[in-house]
Structures are given as C-alpha cells and as structure tokens.
Amino acid sequence: MLSVEALKIRYGEVEAVRRVDLAVDSGEIIALVGANGAGKSSTLGAIAGLVPAVSGKVVFDGVDITGLAPEAIARKGVSLVPEGRRIFAGLTVADNLRLGGAMHLPATEARAREEEMLELFPILRRYHRVKGGNLSGGEQQMLAIARALMGKPRMVLLDEPSLGLAPQLIDTVFDLIAELRRNGLTILLVEQNVALALEIADRAIVLANGEVVLSGTAKELATSDLVRQAYLGA
Amino acid sequence: MIAQQIINAVSLGGVYALLALGLAIVFSIVGLINFAHGELMTLSGYALLAALVFGLPFPAAVLVAVSCGALAAVAMERVAFRPMRGASVTSLLLTSFAVSSLLKVVFQNGISARPQAVAMPSWMTGAFSFGDFTIGVGPSISIVVSALALIALELFLRRTVTGTAMRAAAEDFNVVRLMGIPASRIIATAFLLSGLLAGLAAMLWVAQRASVDPLMGFTPVLKAFIAAVVGGLGSLPGAVAGGFLLGIIEVLLQATLPAAVAPYRDAIVLSGVIAVLLVRPQGLIPAVRVQRS
Numbered sequence: 001m002l003s004v005e006a007l008k009i010r011y012g013e014v015e016a017v018r019r020v021d022l023a024v025d026s027g028e029i030i031a032l033v034g035a036n037g038a039g040k041s042s043t044l045g046a047i048a049g050l051v052p053a054v055s056g057k058v059v060f061d062g063v064d065i066t067g068l069a070p071e072a073i074a075r076k077g078v079s080l081v082p083e084g085r086r087i088f089a090g091l092t093v094a095d096n097l098r099l100g101g102a103m104h105l106p107a108t109e110a111r112a113r114e115e116e117m118l119e120l121f122p123i124l125r126r127y128h129r130v131k132g133g134n135l136s137g138g139e140q141q142m143l144a145i146a147r148a149l150m151g152k153p154r155m156v157l158l159d160e161p162s163l164g165l166a167p168q169l170i171d172t173v174f175d176l177i178a179e180l181r182r183n184g185l186t187i188l189l190v191e192q193n194v195a196l197a198l199e200i201a202d203r204a205i206v207l208a209n210g211e212v213v214l215s216g217t218a219k220e221l222a223t224s225d226l227v228r229q230a231y232l233g234a
Numbered sequence: 235m236i237a238q239q240i241i242n243a244v245s246l247g248g249v250y251a252l253l254a255l256g257l258a259i260v261f262s263i264v265g266l267i268n269f270a271h272g273e274l275m276t277l278s279g280y281a282l283l284a285a286l287v288f289g290l291p292f293p294a295a296v297l298v299a300v301s302c303g304a305l306a307a308v309a310m311e312r313v314a315f316r317p318m319r320g321a322s323v324t325s326l327l328l329t330s331f332a333v334s335s336l337l338k339v340v341f342q343n344g345i346s347a348r349p350q351a352v353a354m355p356s357w358m359t360g361a362f363s364f365g366d367f368t369i370g371v372g373p374s375i376s377i378v379v380s381a382l383a384l385i386a387l388e389l390f391l392r393r394t395v396t397g398t399a400m401r402a403a404a405e406d407f408n409v410v411r412l413m414g415i416p417a418s419r420i421i422a423t424a425f426l427l428s429g430l431l432a433g434l435a436a437m438l439w440v441a442q443r444a445s446v447d448p449l450m451g452f453t454p455v456l457k458a459f460i461a462a463v464v465g466g467l468g469s470l471p472g473a474v475a476g477g478f479l480l481g482i483i484e485v486l487l488q489a490t491l492p493a494a495v496a497p498y499r500d501a502i503v504l505s506g507v508i509a510v511l512l513v514r515p516q517g518l519i520p521a522v523r524v525q526r527s
Binding site: 048049050069070071074075079080082086088089090091095096098099100102103104133147148151 | 395398399401402405406408409410411412413414415416417522
C-alpha cells in the first residue's frame, strides 16, 4: 500500500535520514522503532509531505506522492497524527474534529462520522464544547487520533502516541490502536517504547542513525539479541 | 460637546480597529506585517473616486471601492508574497515595503501627487439632534459600519469551516494542512479579509475628509500598526482593543489638552504605548501561538 524507497532527508548540514526503505501492506501495523534522533519522525514527516526529501521516493497505492504538498497527500487518504499531538488548543473539541473531516466528507457524512468518533471516544463527547487546550495529555491524544480519523483515511501515521502519557492511559491508547487495525485501518507507528510497539505490531523496522539496521516480524525482533540488548534492556 | 467628542473618539477607534484587524489577520497566518496595507486603503479611495466620476450611484460606488480593496489584496498576495512563501521575516517585510513604495509612485505619477476631491453625498456631512446633543451623521455611520464589520468577521471566524480553519492556522498552520485544507486557500482568504477591512476603513476615512491622495493610507495604517502591537501582535481581539484604545485616547487628548501642550499629543500617546509594552510586552491580549522548531 505504501512504499518508501531510498529516502534521504537533510536539515542543513545534518543528515537526519541516510537511507530508509520500507513497505507497508494493507491492513497491517508496522512499527518504526529506534532511539531518539534515529530518523523516525523525519521519515513520517517526509511521507506526509511536511519534510522535504533530498532524494528517494514515496509511493502510495501505486501513485508517486514524493514532494506533494501535505494537503494533497492528506486528501489521498494518508493521515498523520503528529508528535506532541498538536491539537488546536484555542478551538473546541467539536471544531478540532470538524476540521479533520472538512475537506474529505460532505457535511452530512461528516456529522455522521463525528458521531462515530464520539462513540469510539466517549471522553470527547463529554468535552465536546471544551477548548482542546483544557484537556489532559491523554484526552488530547484521543482528540488528535479522532481528528485524524475524521476524514476516513486509508492509512494513519502515528508519531509517538505514548509520549508523556500515564501508564494506564498508554494502555488505553494502544488498545484503541489495536481496535482500529481490527477495523481494517493500515497503521505506521513510530514509537520509542519498543516493547509496547512490538506487542501490537505485525512487523517492525529498527532505525539507527538514519538507517534501517534490522527488520522482521514483531515476534522475531522481540527475541533478537540486538533489540533485546539495545532497546528492551534484557 | 462631550457626546460629540465621544462619538468622534469611538468612530476613529473603529477605523483603527478595522485596519489593525486586517494587519493582525495576515500576521497571524503568514507572519508578515504588511506595510502595503495602507496602499490598499489608498487604492480603495481612488476606486471610490473613479466610480463616482463614472457616475455610479453612491452605494454602488462604495461597493465597487471596497471590492477593489479586497481584490487588490488577493492580487498582492499572488504577485508579491506567494513567490516569497517560506522566506525569512525580513525578506517578507522588505517585500511589503517594496510593494508599498511601488504603489505610491504609481498613484503619484499615474494620478496626481495632489489630493483629489471626492464628492460625498451631502447627508453624510450633516448632523442630527439627540435631546440636547448634536451628533454628526458621518461619525455615527462610521461607528455602525465598524460594529457591523466586527460582528460579521466574528461570525465568519466562528461559524464557517474556512473561518475555523483560519483560527486553527493561526495556532499551527502545518497541522491545518495535514487535515487536507489547502494552504493557498487559507492565505488568500486572510488577504481577502484584510483587503475588505482596508476598503471599509478607506470609505470611513474618505467620508471624514472628502479627498484622496497618494499618501492617504500611511498615517492611519501606522496608527493601526501601533494599535496591533499594543493589543498583542497577531491577536484579533487585541487588535480591536488596541484600535479603539488608540483612537479614543487620541481624540480625548485632542479635546482636553491645553493649547500649549497640544502639539505633543502624539508624543504623549506613544509614551503611553511604551508604558503599556513595558508592563505587558506581549500586548494587552497576547496571541495564542504555538512555537515549533
């Protein structure tokens, strides 16, 4: 469904991504793991069109989307939930959701979709008229995911959904991600919490210093010596 | 006398508020302080003059003039600012200065450096009595128009998808694009609104003076810029508050200062501005903006 070939990203002199190749099939969860600064978020940013690639190619559904504007990529059905949630703090929960679906669905369908989201995230119904900035971190993460789902994307890029959340909230968020996959959504998950990521993913890719150092099924990686020593602390 | 001064003060404040709002809307979305905003005002003034010369009835001429301001703002973005998208703040600022100077020269050489009289309808310069007070028609209309424009803008920003997207873009533009909303549409709308507001302000300004000249926009937009900074640059409620505050203080000082001190009015007003910024460096009502690396 999505393939990234020989992606290279540079910020000024700094090479953030040397070479990343990856492929995501329809309906699976792929985890992109690695240490801070390994190039995970930059890779997601390049797929979503926020970060320009120096070279390489991003293909979604057989269409080359390299270098397209973020809004164009979003409308092809790829939705990024950015790191740090980045909900609109001054807008109500309702307005945050509405913007998520505004360009993808006609008004009546958007309302029905919003209702689905409020079923999926009951907490958002309770705070429907509250400004996003007044929600807690976990609630904001729910809102960010719901906002990204409003436009019925075919693929979601999740950047560090567990960051800064209390442990029981992390469980809630990950249960939700698993449920979304069961409903047929394709997910590319960037996560620093490697153990958690391997628990939920079908396959995983390990990045270090902007390069793929290991990839395989989540089970294989969870038992590999490199991953156990470097990331799982075993 | 006092009632008349209060009306004048609120009326001038309203014009400043409209102009400051136009600057603030563009700044909140693109981070550009558009110094060519005054030329949008001047252009609307000339458009009114031309429409009246061509014999259009007054309301139609006003409509044409305000639309010209709005369209010119959109054209300005297309021609001058869109190629500079992503450029540094300094480059954007210099571009806006260039556009401003260019238009001024075009007005001076293409039309005339001297003020041109605009035939305002006679009822605009009249006055009506309200109990013991005599109140000018022009300033009263000005207040009503400013109030209606503010309400309409508020409704647009709250009730429509594009308006909501603009409020969101002022917080975090990239995430708005991630929602599939085109950057160009948001930016063009910001300029369209700023041009509309400049056009309206131009009508109110010309109504008080019955003439247009190439430098007409300079002083009011300078004041509006000060108002926007006092209010909190990029904050829309701040721009409105700053505009009214500045207009009201200017008129009230004008009315109450003894003749010997009167020439220092602007100096006194600007000292007040400095005092406000010392106490509140982010302005009266700071803008909410998420800064990201």
